[in-house]
Amino acid sequence: MTTETLSLEQRCADALRQHLAAGDEATLLEAYEFGRSALAEGLGVLDMALILWRTALSARHQIGEDPRLAARAQGFLLESISPFEMAHRGAREAGDALRKLDQRREEHVRRIARDLHDRAGQLLATVFFALDGLREHLKPGGDESVARLTELLHAVEDEIRRVAHELRPVVLDDLGLLPALRFLAEGLSKRSGLSITVTGSTEGRLPMRIETELYRAVQEALTNVARHSHASRVLIEVRCTTREVRCRVRDDGRGFDPAAPPASGRQGLGLRGVREGLAPLGGTVEIHSGAGKGTDVRIRIPLEVIHEHAGSDRR
Numbered sequence: 001m002t003t004e005t006l007s008l009e010q011r012c013a014d015a016l017r018q019h020l021a022a023g024d025e026a027t028l029l030e031a032y033e034f035g036r037s038a039l040a041e042g043l044g045v046l047d048m049a050l051i052l053w054r055t056a057l058s059a060r061h062q063i064g065e066d067p068r069l070a071a072r073a074q075g076f077l078l079e080s081i082s083p084f085e086m087a088h089r090g091a092r093e094a095g096d097a098l099r100k101l102d103q104r105r106e107e108h109v110r111r112i113a114r115d116l117h118d119r120a121g122q123l124l125a126t127v128f129f130a131l132d133g134l135r136e137h138l139k140p141g142g143d144e145s146v147a148r149l150t151e152l153l154h155a156v157e158d159e160i161r162r163v164a165h166e167l168r169p170v171v172l173d174d175l176g177l178l179p180a181l182r183f184l185a186e187g188l189s190k191r192s193g194l195s196i197t198v199t200g201s202t203e204g205r206l207p208m209r210i211e212t213e214l215y216r217a218v219q220e221a222l223t224n225v226a227r228h229s230h231a232s233r234v235l236i237e238v239r240c241t242t243r244e245v246r247c248r249v250r251d252d253g254r255g256f257d258p259a260a261p262p263a264s265g266r267q268g269l270g271l272r273g274v275r276e277g278l279a280p281l282g283g284t285v286e287i288h289s290g291a292g293k294g295t296d297v298r299i300r301i302p303l304e305v306i307h308e309h310a311g312s313d314r315r
């Protein structure tokens with residue numbers, strides 16, 4: 001026990017003795033002030049409980065069998081722990097507020113992604129139509145320019161779709177995690193030649209935030225496979241129990257030492273971003289890898305936390 005804790009314990013014992021003797025508002029206020037000082041000095045709830053327990057024990061002779069004194073002692077203990085209770089509630093409310101903010105942000109991203117995907121798509125379709133109508137008014141040779149313009153517009157369309165998809169894949173909202181992962185895997189397979197298998201099930205839809213974070217984590221893991229691994233095969237596996245959802249992304253590539261500092265000297269943002277995204281949900285990511293052993297990324301998200309704090313935020 002540190003000297004600060006000892007002097008706090010002394011202060012607590014003095015304050016309790018005075019409150020047992022006087023039992024008025026002023027001595028009760030001292031209990032509260034003592035609690036505030038303990039909190040300000042960084043004492044944890046366990047330290048505080050220990051101090052109060054020892055103080056109560058040492059005052060037991062003074063309290064004896066007198067119910068009035070027992071009630072005073074109880075009032076004292078509750079008053080001195082109340083700053084901890086307030087801090088605890090404050091932290092919980094702040095956590096709730098953060099979660100709501102996060103949900104609103106996600107909602108916003110979802111709307112932007114949809115608008116980009118749907119509205120920009122419709123507008124471009126109109127432009128293609130108008131371009132087609134132009135052809136008959138063109139001088140000879142003008143066709144080539146229109147063809148070039150059409151080609152460029154197709155590239156713009158692809159780019160808009162890609163950005164919208166990266167912001168938030170529409171297929172994730174409409175069909176759920178597994179179909180979205182399959183869609184992601186197919187796209188990457190085509191671009192990279194990797195053979196990617198997606199297996200498992202989620203037993204129906206998961207809360208939206210869990211689906212989103214899992215999707216983002218797998219997206220990052222797959223990007224890493226494509227960029228760093230020299231693998232030829234990838235297996236994505238999703239499993240659900242009543243308690244948690246687990247997802248593994250395994251490749252047969254060259255592997256790396258997850259504990260070693262990054263070769264380029266800079267900390268990779270990808271895996272850190274995955275960790276940071278999972279943390280508010282109580283989720284974790286473990287990387288099992290080693291030179292020549294391939295890489296196994298294991299993601300876990302508990303299902304209770306989100307049910308408890310955010311309810312089912314499926315909309």
Ligand SMILES: Nc1ncnc2c1ncn2[C@@H]1O[C@H](COP(=O)(O)OP(=O)(O)O)[C@@H](O)[C@H]1O
Pocket residue numbers: 220224225227228229251253254255256262263267268269270271272295
């Ligand atoms: N599947 C993988 N196979 C081989 N190396 C990997 C794999 N995933 C990650 N790495 C290694 O871990 C590093 C950190 O990854 P990450 O945090 O995503 O950062 P970045 O991809 O931006 O480098 C990578 O630079 C790479 O060296």
Ligand SMILES: [Mg+2]
Pocket residue numbers: 220223224268269270271
């Ligand atoms: Mg990366």
